[in-house]
Amino acid sequence: MTVLSKLSGRALYEAIGKPKTIVAPMVDQSELAWRILSRRYGADLCYTPMFHAKLFATQEKYRKDMMSELDGDEKVDRPLIVQFCANDPEYLLQAARLVADKCDAVDLNLGCPQGIAKKGNYGSFLMDDWKLVHRLIKHLHENLSIPVTAKIRVYDDKEKSLEYAKMVLDAGAQFLTIHGRTREMKGQQTGLANWETLKYIRDNLPDDTVFFANGNILYSDDLGRCLEKVNADAVMSAEGNLFNPGVFWTATEDKEKQFPRLDRIVREYFEVLKTTPGYASRKALKSHLFRLLRTFLPIHTDVRAEIAAIHKGTTLDEIEEKVVRKIESIVESIFGQEDIEELDSIKDGPIEFWGGSYKEVPYWRCQPYFRPVDGISGKEVVKKLSEKKRPQAETPSEEVLKKRKQE
Numbered sequence: 001m002t003v004l005s006k007l008s009g010r011a012l013y014e015a016i017g018k019p020k021t022i023v024a025p026m027v028d029q030s031e032l033a034w035r036i037l038s039r040r041y042g043a044d045l046c047y048t049p050m051f052h053a054k055l056f057a058t059q060e061k062y063r064k065d066m067m068s069e070l071d072g073d074e075k076v077d078r079p080l081i082v083q084f085c086a087n088d089p090e091y092l093l094q095a096a097r098l099v100a101d102k103c104d105a106v107d108l109n110l111g112c113p114q115g116i117a118k119k120g121n122y123g124s125f126l127m128d129d130w131k132l133v134h135r136l137i138k139h140l141h142e143n144l145s146i147p148v149t150a151k152i153r154v155y156d157d158k159e160k161s162l163e164y165a166k167m168v169l170d171a172g173a174q175f176l177t178i179h180g181r182t183r184e185m186k187g188q189q190t191g192l193a194n195w196e197t198l199k200y201i202r203d204n205l206p207d208d209t210v211f212f213a214n215g216n217i218l219y220s221d222d223l224g225r226c227l228e229k230v231n232a233d234a235v236m237s238a239e240g241n242l243f244n245p246g247v248f249w250t251a252t253e254d255k256e257k258q259f260p261r262l263d264r265i266v267r268e269y270f271e272v273l274k275t276t277p278g279y280a281s282r283k284a285l286k287s288h289l290f291r292l293l294r295t296f297l298p299i300h301t302d303v304r305a306e307i308a309a310i311h312k313g314t315t316l317d318e319i320e321e322k323v324v325r326k327i328e329s330i331v332e333s334i335f336g337q338e339d340i341e342e343l344d345s346i347k348d349g350p351i352e353f354w355g356g357s358y359k360e361v362p363y364w365r366c367q368p369y370f371r372p373v374d375g376i377s378g379k380e381v382v383k384k385l386s387e388k389k390r391p392q393a394e395t396p397s398e399e400v401l402k403k404r405k406q407e
């Protein structure tokens, strides 16, 4: 079989505009509406959520649910990489062919550590079967009209991780994304990604390898630190991007872009959502709201109740009325306070052992997401931060809100 003539590695990277910031593949979360929003806040490249190759190849309903006619559109959704999980080279190729004209490359998920991936024998569980990984990638490399890429995790042993990365590249992967955590690092055991291992692998791969680093991004400041430390071509973020789409904003120091106000980002997301067809975007809505509003909802519990009550049949008009306008009204009231300039400031903490610093961000703005590390939960980090002296903003009463609504 001859290898099809198509862009490879560095040429592909340049053809898609040399991206530096990447929205990670995220099941039910890196859907079209979210990608459009994230691109406005500095994401250079986006991945779709992982799709199941066999279902995608064989079930029209699944396909339609996962990708609308606007997904991968040249004007609104490129560059784009579509990700699949698979363990059968032929189904993977069939699925990939169905999206070949809607994206710039197809990615193989070799990182999912969840129970469902174990049961289905895909994602990180293929780390136990290198021959199959090689066959999957090679089959696309030799038969698909567009390039294939791969996203992997690391092993505890960095030499083994390096050998694994080399094997994936040898099979034909044109970009290599490495999530610097092992398969066991999930849930409460998630901990920090290991940039040292990423650097070690990067330094020992051929210079022209296109290498994306993934893990540990809290703030936009971390992007440059990661690029430099790992010597990566780009940085991918998942949780950081979900909690704050502004995490990719590096063009200016604009607070409105780096830590958007929740009323504005929810409104903007909602307006994008109205223009994006398809089941995937609607399904993702609730989780996006819960993540964006993570520090806001424990205070404004009535909004939390409204979001929790959203179901399949809830219309966008209802959501606009009960959730979006309510958030707008609350945040506008907060901004009506005299000392808002002081209250609304973002403060840097001291430099921490990991080289960056925590920031104190008012709860009405998008926040970073803290993963549990060494038994310290993200919640405790946030608590520690909020215990530092900060004058609290007044929460507008129901009466004030009602009055504003009438106005």
Ligand SMILES: Cc1cc2nc3c(=O)[nH]c(=O)nc-3n(C[C@H](O)[C@H](O)[C@H](O)COP(=O)(O)O)c2cc1C
Residues within 6 Å of the ligand: 024, 025, 026, 027, 028, 029, 048, 049, 050, 083, 109, 110, 111, 112, 151, 179, 214, 215, 216, 217, 236, 237, 238, 239, 240
């Ligand atoms: C909600 C969610 C869904 C995810 N779905 C996928 C997926 O579909 N494919 C994949 O390769 N990784 C998936 N991941 C893992 C991320 O792509 C990423 O590798 C991981 O979260 C580490 O990056 P982070 O530290 O920036 O969050 C998902 C992560 C999250 C939080």
